[in-house]
Amino acid sequence: MERTKGISRAGFLAGTAAAGAAAVLAPAGRAHATERERGLRRRGVVYTVGEGETPATGWTAERMRADLRAIRQDLHADTVDVTGDGVERLAATATEAAERGLHVWLQPTLGDVPARDILEHLAETGRVAQRLRRQGASVDLSVxxxxxxxxxxxxxxxTVLERVRNLMNGTYDPVVMQRRLDAFTARAASTGRSVFDGRLSYAAAQDDQVDWSLFDIVGIDYYSSFPRPADHVRELRRHTRRGKPLAITEFGACAYAGAPDAGGMGWDVVDHDKDPEEIKGxxxxxxxxxxxxxxxxxxxxxxxGLYAAMAFEFVTPDAPHRADDPRYDLDMASYAVTRTVRNRPGHPEAGWHWEPKQAFHALARHYGPRAAPR
Known part of the structure; x- marks a missing residue:
């Protein structure tokens, strides 16, 4: 997830490979990989496109091309989750990723507009995915x-933030919510099928109730933290039992001590009422x-032996790092594997660049050519 009208995915969380034989999915009826098939089939990262909170942090074709080059060559990812709104931005990014030999997980996430506009945006993005697929690209579509x-x-x-607060406060009817969610999810799946004949998925929160018969791949945004790996396996097994490939569509943590325990709420450590914004505590x-x-x-x-895992996320331009004063180090509240550094702190118009975090290097080692063959 990325930018909705006026809020980035990082801010929204401020709200709650080359194609080939190795890229082929296991038959849908097989829930678990055999020993020969152990290992992730797709190793990726989420790349968000959007207008940015300021002109300086918005998507540009030049920056996107440089970022995808780094994702392919330096991070050693074979998959990129291209997500966001704006069909032209999504199309340009997905096309560039495909041309670089990356598997494309294409996921439009327009928000805070009427449902019909969201479905139209999905249909247009799905046509992009279908065109790339017909041209020989390896691509999955998430609705x-x-x-x-x-x-x-x-x-x-x-707005997204208002809905998050209502969920947190319990000011909603769960039965009505589920009925409406089921209805829209079915409409989205139908829209995706009408324009795309490849594998279809959806990125659900890990506790969502979803009719996965509508999709080919189960997609889960996963933000749990447990003391033992076995606890994660136990929690994820309920998703693999559905008999379909499982993709982890988001996973990660922010860059401060204790952040994994905060899970998907790790972002909620910034005081947005202050100017400039400030880290709490x-x-x-x-x-x-x-x-x-x-x-x-x-x-x-x-x-x-899951189908895919995509770390959230590559870069968060609107959460800059400040090495000189931890109070303003908004990158601590970012899930990005790179830190955004403004060329002149306090002067956003001066531009910015990213630098790799320890998480970037850890992913690169895990994804790299020395990793176990897939």
């Missing part, structure tokens, strides 16, 4: 992400914590 947050009318609230920056959590989860996913 969206956690609809109860992005789609108005499922949970009370006019006295957090201790810890890139090591983030890196170790990522590699622990990858070990679990590998052992289970």
């Amino acid at each position: 969206g992400c956690e609809f109860w947050l992005f789609v108005p009318g499922i949970v009370p609230g006019g 006295h957090l201790v920056r810890s890139e090591r914590t983030q890196a170790e959590h990522l590699t622990t989860l990858l070990g679990v996913f590998e052992a289970m």
Whole structure:
């Protein structure tokens, strides 16, 4: 998930390979990989496209091409989850990724607009996926992400943030929510099928109730933290028992001590009412914590022989790092495996660049050519 109208995916969380024989999915009826098939089939990262909170942090073709080159050559990923809104941005990014030999997981996530607009946006993006597929690209289509947050009318609230707060406060009817969620999910699946004849999926929160008969791949945004890998395996088994390939569509943690325990709420440590925005409390920056959590989860996913895992996320331009003052180190509240560094702190118009975190290097080692063959 990425940018909705006026809120980035990082801010929204401020709200709750080359094609070939190795890329072929196991038959849908086989829930578990055999010993020969152990290991992730697709190792990836989420790459968000969007307008940005300022002109300086918005998507550009030049930056996107450089980022995908780094994802392929330096991170050693074979898959990129291209997500966000804006069909032209999604199309350009997916096309570039395919041309670089990356498997494309294409996921439109337009939000806070009428449902019909979201479905139209999905259909247009699905046509892009179909065109790439016909041209020989390796591509899966996800019809969206956690609809109860992005789609108005499922949970009370006019914006993503309002819906998140209503969920947290319990000010909603779970029966009505589930009925509306089921109805929209079915419409989205039908829309995806009407324009794309490849593998279809959806990115659900790990506790969502979804009719997975509508999809070919089970997609889960996974943010649990347990003391033992076996606990993760136990929790994920309920998704593999459905008899379909399982893709971890998001996983990760923020870069401060204790962040994995905060899970999908790790972002909620920024005081947005202050100017400039400020980290709450006295957090201790810890890139090591983030890196170790990522590699622990990858070990679990590998052992289970899952279809795909995509770390959230490559870069978060609107959460800059400040080495000189931890109070303003917004990167601590980011799930990105790179840190955004402004060329002149306090002057966003001066531009920015990213630098790899420990999590980036950990992923690169895990994804790299020395990793176990898949």
